[in-house]
Amino acid sequence: MAFAAFGSANAPAAGKPTRSGKVVIALLAPGLAYLGAFFLTPLFALIMVSLEVPDPNGGYAEYVPAFEIGNYFYVISEYLPHILRSFGYALAATVLALVISYPLAYFIGVKARPWPLLQKLMLTLVIAPFFISFLLRTLAWKQIFSNESWIVSSLHDIGLLAPTQYVVGTPFMVIFGLTYNFIPFMTLPLYTSLERLDLRYLEAGSDLYASPSKVFRKVTLPLSMPGIISGTLLTFIPIAGDYINASGDFLGSSSTSMIGNVIESNYLQINDYPSASALSVLLMGVILVLVSVYVKKSGTEDLL
Template sequence: MAFAAFGSSATPTEHAPRRKSPVAIILLLPGLAYLALFFLTPLVSLVLTSLQAPVEFGDVGQYQAAVKIENYAAVIGAYWPHFLRAFGYAIAATFFALVISYPLAYFIGVKARPWPLLQALMLTLVIAPFFISFLLRTLAWKQLMSDDSGIVSLLKALTILPADGHLTGTAFSVIFGLTYNFIPFMTLPIYTTLERLDTRYLEAGSDLYASPVSTFWRVTIPLSLPGIVSGTLLTFIPASGDYINASASFLGSAQTQMVGNVIETQFISLLNYPQASALSVLLMGLILLIVGIYVKRSGTEDLL
């Protein structure tokens, strides 16, 4: 019993509560201050602005604090087609970017491993568009798709495009522009995952008499799923709020306007700040809802 008592006894220092070090809190303060100043404060301001009401007998662009929920009902009733168009274009662009980016990332991350120089060259080519302005790249494609360009003339000569047909100002050109501009955002996360892929798993699938297609779907895709989810999120989220490609000044027209174009018009041209803010809040909320469901269904909740 003496030994038992001795063995169960503990010195005061063993069970004494540890004092929490203030170092971790001090290190977090700059980040928390940054989030509060540049994320939380604008978000609160955006929500408050979305509830404002016009000043009676005031000039255009003058609004006062209020709780006007009708602003949300008004923008939903007037601009729900723009929401559908924005998410439809974003989903299509995300799909096409994935179809193009996955084989590219697979080749760079898996097949090109024996040749580091080739890997570096292809990664440089993927990243190269980032060295050119987003606007300049989109304007370049506007010129390439214009009615008097060689591409359009060739398509008309091959009767792929009608004689009076156009590329710019169509849903095709907007989706093409979104896909092109966001391909690097899809390729790099997938490459990062595939670059760490242990190829012995692929060899094991072959040794177990699995076909290359079966090995791809049962081994490669599941192991690269985190990269796929990250890439689709990095593509879908900014594409949903994009207002450059769908603008009539670039690849779009009045018939291809997305909700981002409406927000720009309401805020800059019409000075209708409450409706622009309400549209922004709704867009943000819908994106969060879609992303939450997508991540939950994909089984990668740790990415949130």
């Protein structure tokens, strides 16, 4: 399964399975019960709601169970631009986060090895933004790029922005916010895998006639693949479902709405529960398919 990519690459094979079956079941029971009560039941409920139809005798926002597959066709045709936009933004922000995080993680994990204190300081700085609420930080960026800010007026002055153009509410601003908010989720797994990188492999590469750029492509990059894969999954999946950055209250506008925003408005504003549920299930399904293909394609089995 795709989720294996998050875990240790070489989990030991299960040992003697029958040694004390009762103890194993007893130890597993709380976890299984929790999973059943708070994951499987709501998931099942979500799927059931996604197939409901409006109650013909009821009033506004009242629905009855049915097996209306048509709900899915309806949300796809109605919200296709939002779905595509979500994955487009997620892809852009993930690639940006990777491009920004890799050199950072490489510096902390490889170059800064002789100075452990610097390593710890830099890691703390990567995590430090988490000490302030994600909402506050996102609002702060809205302030920084607000129409009245000196950044935007400077951009107007030097002509990089037309007098009628602003930054907040544009796809640029949303992708910027997404990238900013998820960079630590990319940097930390990359750091973990680069920190363990055995530099003797790089020496062997240069000894075998590979230039520094070749050594990076043929040795460093493949050896840090586990970090790249977990980092991109840890950013791409939550970004695809994010609804804060793209919302009009924060960095976005109606023209930047993502699936998350549509689900939110269907659920909380229009009270169209079946559509919101169908979109949620759809989002989950698409992510599962994309991630499985990605993990297969990136050849994690080569890293084992």
